[in-house]
Amino acid sequence: MTDEHLLRQQITELGASLFQRGFSVGSAGNISVRIPEGYLMTPTNSSLGRLDPQSLSVLNEDWEHVDGPRPSKEVxxxxxxxxxxxxxxxxxxxxxxxxTAYSCLAGEEGIPPLTPYFVMRLGRDVPTVPYYRPGAAEMLDDIVAAGRRGPGVILSNHGSIVAGSTLEDAVNAAEELEVSAQLAFLLEGRATRPLTESQVADLLG
Structure with missing residues (x-):
């Protein structure tokens, strides 16, 4: 069984897991992984809950579509x-x-570092980029700048995008970000005790 075959299986299985637990609905969300010749990506208008490992999009190192169905518009x-x-x-x-609810709030300064797992998986903070129409080329520079600050980025009025050293790591971090946003909502209006700067530094050290 080739590494690419294993990755195709993993995309399908983890995509289904995210869908079944409500982290994505309908055809929302997408996944990509590196392969030696470029990238595997979930196809446009596909559901993470109903992926076929043999029907994924293949892009080369220059992000040109070379095989399989058309890739997600979020390339x-x-x-x-x-x-x-x-x-x-x-x-x-x-x-x-x-x-996504958090990404629609006006004037938010970012999800606070309430737990060590937020910091360990996502870093000191998760920046938010301005709203862009899904798939708009103009978003590239803002996402590059935000992504250099940490592996997770919140997309205004849209959702999140999270990178990882493996697909499992990226999924775990994306789930941690969702739970951290939920905690922020549950604690809204109450006195909270975020991790201190020294505690954050210790986790990142």
Whole structure:
């Protein structure tokens, strides 16, 4: 069984897991992974809950579509995150409920570091980029700049995009971001005790 075959299986299985647990609905969200010749990506208008491992999009190193069905229209977003984080091997984009709700709030300063797992999986903070029409080429520079700050980015009025050293790592971090947004909502208006700067530094050290 080739590495690419295993990756195709993993995209299908983890995509289904995200869908079944409500992290994506309908045809929302997409996944990409690096392969030696370029990238595997979920196709346009596909559901993460109903992927076929043999029907994924293949793009070359220049992001040209070379095989399989047409890729997600969010290619620009994935390309930007790989550019920002050249060590990344996989990227997950979700429209999960609490992160998306958080992305619609005006004047938010970012999800606070309430738990060590948020910091360990996503870094010091998760920046938010301005709203762009899905698939718009103009978003590339903003996502590159935000992605250089950490592996997770919140997309205004849209959702999140998260990079990882493996697909499993990217999925785990995306799930952690969703749960952290949920905690922020549950604690809204109450006195909270975020991790201190020294505690954050210790986790990142």
């Amino acid at each position: 620009v977003m994935h390309r930007a995150m790989y550019e920002a984080r050249p060590e990344a091997q996989a990227i997950v984009h979700l429209h999960s409920t609490y992160v």
